[in-house]
Amino acid sequence: MASGEEDGTVEEKETNNKKRTKGAIATAWLTFYNIAMTAGWLVLAVAMVRYYLQKGTHKGLYRNIARTLKFFQTFALLEVGHCAIGMYCILKCYISISLQIYKEISRYYFWCAKGIVRTSVIVTGVQVCSRIFMVWFVTNSIRQIQNEESVILFVVVWTITEITRYSFYTFNLLNHLPYFIKWARYNMFIVMYPLGVIGELLTIHASLPYVRRSGMYSLRLPNKYNVSFDYYYFLIIVMLSYIPLFPQLYFHMLRQRRRVLHGEIVVEKDE
Numbered sequence: 001m002a003s004g005e006e007d008g009t010v011e012e013k014e015t016n017n018k019k020r021t022k023g024a025i026a027t028a029w030l031t032f033y034n035i036a037m038t039a040g041w042l043v044l045a046v047a048m049v050r051y052y053l054q055k056g057t058h059k060g061l062y063r064n065i066a067r068t069l070k071f072f073q074t075f076a077l078l079e080v081g082h083c084a085i086g087m088y089c090i091l092k093c094y095i096s097i098s099l100q101i102y103k104e105i106s107r108y109y110f111w112c113a114k115g116i117v118r119t120s121v122i123v124t125g126v127q128v129c130s131r132i133f134m135v136w137f138v139t140n141s142i143r144q145i146q147n148e149e150s151v152i153l154f155v156v157v158w159t160i161t162e163i164t165r166y167s168f169y170t171f172n173l174l175n176h177l178p179y180f181i182k183w184a185r186y187n188m189f190i191v192m193y194p195l196g197v198i199g200e201l202l203t204i205h206a207s208l209p210y211v212r213r214s215g216m217y218s219l220r221l222p223n224k225y226n227v228s229f230d231y232y233y234f235l236i237i238v239m240l241s242y243i244p245l246f247p248q249l250y251f252h253m254l255r256q257r258r259r260v261l262h263g264e265i266v267v268e269k270d271e
């Protein structure tokens, strides 16, 4: 069932509104990007299932999938760019207005109006950066923790979430969104988000003794820069920062859920 069929006119209005505001180049790029990301996370899922069926254990699984995971999770940095392009254009538009450069104004106004995605740079930035940090600076850097169950927990949870999320965006852009994908996108996170956070926090916690012993990524005094940095305490601060930051991401998703599934839709003024 296509989503546009079930909520009647309000949703149709939204779809039409979206069609008008997203440019052809942006739509083509996002479609390519979302298909590539869905495929990437699907490859990861298949690799994990195959590994587990063949070996009968999760030990060694992370090493087996590490390269693909690092590639696709790092590729997600582009999402911050998707949100930031709109902000860049708005800034350039203001500068052009203040300098009264009319040609520039119309060019940047055009791109602002066609903004790539309507998402907050901060929300996306926190989400993507925390994941990249987990992959590169925790799991990939500390071999001793790679066989922890908590690593498998967050990798499995991310994989399920991302297959759902990117296929949601793809079908949505193609205007053929099956209801169960929309439902899954805006319901699964209720359980998946806390599970992912538990996996991530347990993994950072497991890494602490190794970080303390090895002194990795730390800078002790005296040194020529005259600064000290202790990665062990930095990791503790990262763990604590989940307390204020995670609820904001979670409530953001709950708001998106209400908007998309329960019709709390903000129809733009020109409607």
Ligand SMILES: CCCCCCCCCCCCC[C@@H](O)CC(=O)SCCNC(=O)CCNC(=O)[C@H](O)C(C)(C)COP(=O)(O)OP(=O)(O)OC[C@H]1O[C@@H](n2cnc3c(N)ncnc32)[C@H](O)[C@@H]1OP(=O)(O)O
Residues within 6 Å of the ligand: 018, 030, 034, 079, 117, 118, 119, 120, 123, 124, 126, 127, 128, 129, 130, 131, 133, 157, 158, 161, 165, 169, 172, 173, 188, 189, 192, 193, 194, 195, 196, 197, 200, 238, 241, 242, 245, 246, 249, 252, 253, 256
């Ligand atoms: C350096 C040290 C760092 C230390 C950091 C400290 C840690 C802080 C705590 C962080 C905790 C994170 C934990 C996390 O990693 C755990 C997990 O992820 S577990 C798995 C469960 N996770 C989820 O379910 C993820 C949910 N989150 C997200 O989906 C995104 O990350 C989020 C940015 C929150 C999504 O929000 P968004 O606002 O984008 O929601 P929508 O999907 O509804 O999209 C809004 C509109 O934008 C359009 N859009 C967005 N992206 C695309 C795209 N790629 N292609 C096409 N369209 C896109 C979307 O269609 C919506 O459009 P419209 O409004 O027109 O409908």
